[in-house]
Amino acid sequence: MSNLYVLYEHAAGYALFSVKEFEEVSMFLPQVESSVTDIAKFNSIVKLAGFSPFKTAVAALENVNAISEGIVPQDLINFLDDFFAKLKKKKCTLGLGDSKLGAAISEAIGVQCSHFGVVPEILRGVRYHFAKLVKGFTDQSAGIAQLALGHSYSRAKVKFNVHRSDNMIIQSIALLDQLDKDVNTFSMRIREWYSYHFPELAKIVPDNYMFAKTAKFIKDRKTLTQDKLEELEQIVMDSAKAQAIIDAGKMSMGMDISIVDLINIELFATRVVNLSEYRKKLATYLHNKMNLVAPNLQSLIGDQVGARLISHAGSLTNLAKYPASTVQILGAEKALFRALKTRSNTPKYGLIYHSSFIGRAGLKNKGRISRFLANKCSIASRIDCFLEQPTSVFGETLKQQVEDRLKFYESGDVPRKNIEVMKEAMEAVDQEVAEVAKSEKKKKKKKRNADDSVVQAETNGKSNGKVEIEAEAKNGDADGEPKKKKKKKKNKGAIEA
Template identity: 45%
Template sequence: MLLLFETAAGFALFKVLKEKKLEEAEDLASDFATLEAAQKVVKLKAFSKFENTTEALAAATALVDSKLSKGLKKFLKKHVDEDEKLALLDKKLGSIVQEKLGLNVLWSNQVLELSRGIRSQLTGLISGLAGADLRPMSLGLSHSLSRYKLKFSPDKVDTMIVQAIGLLDDLDKELNTYAMRVREWYGWHFPEMTKIVTDNIQYAKCVVFMGTREKSAGLDFSAILEEEVEGALKAAAQVSMGTDISESDLDNIKDLAHQVIALSEYRGQLFEYLKNRMAAVAPNLTILVGELVGARLIAHAGSLVNLAKQPASTVQILGAEKALFRALKTKHETPKYGLIYHASLIGQSQPKYKGKISRVLAAKCALAIRVDALGDTSDATVGIEARQKVEARLRQLEGKLLGTEAGNSKGKEQPAKYDKARQGATPALATAPKAYNADADAPAEKKEKKDKKKKAEEPAEEAEEEAPKAKKAKKDKKEKAEKAEAAPEENGKADKKEKKKKKKGGDE
């Protein structure tokens, strides 16, 4: 019977000399107490050494996953006959070897005890393998294997993001301090320039390029300023109320201006680096809230994994802890947002909708962070779909979109169901909105007062309605009386006319 034993240096195949010893597993420890006793139980038949660390890592990962590697397959085919029994430590690997190679495989607790004994005398049983060689091999392979199991990648290190965003915030503070110092210092010589050139970096470049204000008339500022600003600067330089400064003063001001320009250039490079890191580490979060807000969330939580452990409600108010605890202590309203307030999606929403959008965005961010921290994929499909849903919700709140269109972001666009109420020039809502019922929210006492008031008002309203009816009836009676009085007179006139006609007829 043969026994396969895996080491950090390679595969070893031992021939078991005393197979009956496997049945007596309790006595195996005494048989491997010394190298001479161990050589009587097992004997090395073949040894396949790994050529490099890559091959050793591939073989070790295959064994951990219970897979048959190419190197092990060749080794077994070469040294194991079909008639011989092969003892293995892994039951799953044994079943694969039995299926693919057709060998008679054995695995049991006795095999484990035998391999434990071989491990204690390994350097003596394998000739040419010293302990000094095996120790660094085992250490290197264990590190490589642990990195593989943890799926460690240098591109996924979020520590760089924490340091970069911290440095970026510090640079912004220093830049503002230095730029204000340049303005104050050079303002003694040319105070009007402060209002004309508002940008700090352009101001520093103008100071370096111009020097004293008298030289501005013959210089071309087109590379730094616009034409209108340049004209205003030159006009102000001719009538400036500033004091004159010496060359040594101007040199020191220029040195500080050089520092401002250099810091601004480095800040631009650092921001590009931060964008690349965020795109590699947290692509879904970056699409939802942007690079700066996403990096600040990660830095505030300590790491991406710590941020992934937080619920959506915590992500929403992350950065507003003082306001939260102050509100809880004073029993006031808790804050609606923290660092997430600076995201573009919340910035473009109306003030009355910022709280709702921040809650929706925080829920989507919580999912995106977990995908970035614990997912295997590096694409940003989850973030893109989540952003579309948040934008749809924002449009729905602002009345630009119907509610049914808010969730159709996945896959192809689907036509909306036919609804008669929606047809026409201006689509209407499928169901008419319910009007606000103020009586439903009023207390019982107020309702009773309202009912009494209504009952008192009803007779007055009825009297008001009956008044015009009575007036109309009186008018109709008057008209009928007048007609009745006029009727006899008209009848008398008609009789006289008839009598006259009869008399004329008789005379003729």
């Protein structure tokens, strides 16, 4: 008959609990399940056998990181060795929640481990009543320990990688889409608002951003004279339009407006202009980020469509895992499930419909080109995800392949084989890497030469100073007085002897 001991890993340390009458308990599993929440019943089955607290918070974090990866930490090995050495030759079974950790412990100390049967229910009860099973422990202290270790563990797991900062792309494209909606709504509102005063302006200036800038500049149409023609030309970028605005202002059918209303319109127009300008800056930021994170996907289908694919997938890694068939209908999930439910035709494209290639294809070839484009998007995303040195060569090559396929659908020109195109792309990448390495080598050589010249100049300066000091020592001291020559004493008696 073997004794069962259950190992529980807490934020405060390792705890071993002995389970009384293991064989009988395992037979009455439903009763055990019902008694888990009752501390009196559970205490009659489970008793604390040993407890090894962590010495520091750093040690706790190291142990938790090791256990999460299925590695047995040295602290746990020492604790289990000391405990099972006292039991001598008794047959024991160690219950754990993780089978991977159990296999590692069995290999390390030779104790039989189990993770099924009654063990999960015992662990559930230990987790529920842990603060009451260990002396000197409270719910509050257990919670503080868990919270501190949870923060440390999460902080260690959340890592920032410069080359894979696709979460910035996800946030950028979400904000860009929201800004597009808001700017369109606000522009429509300012058109309606300002048209009470100057209705003719909406027909002359159809662009929303330019309309807001023009309304902000004009304010009261009665103040619009020929003197403002040059400034108006700079805003609308057209001399004919600027003249038409001035002429329309003189003959406008709009109502008169108060100063307070004009001030409010001007403030709102300023907000719309600022939002439009920020939207342009955000588009530039997204372009730069896509160039860093997914240059091949960017070259193939553009910034916004590529960013939407990454955002919808959740990350660039998730997008790289998707097959081409999933990439093709990504964003059209509702239509897909509706088609499967009603047994009608499934959608041919999702987010990639906004790509220019599908718009240029004929009505019959839209499904074909979307399938081909999804295939190339899948390849581009995988290259971007797993390539160490980012490059846009493959994206440009894949884009050319899609162009050739469009020509094939239109004129029948047979495109080149994929293997030939990819070989050329690989050669171009190798050549690019060689050029980069060569330029870095030249830079290092120049830096080394510059350092050598600095060292040589310093040594020359030191040697010149040494020569000058020696010359001064020969000629005289710092005051200019010549040094007296040492007289050699001649011992005449010694010479005669």
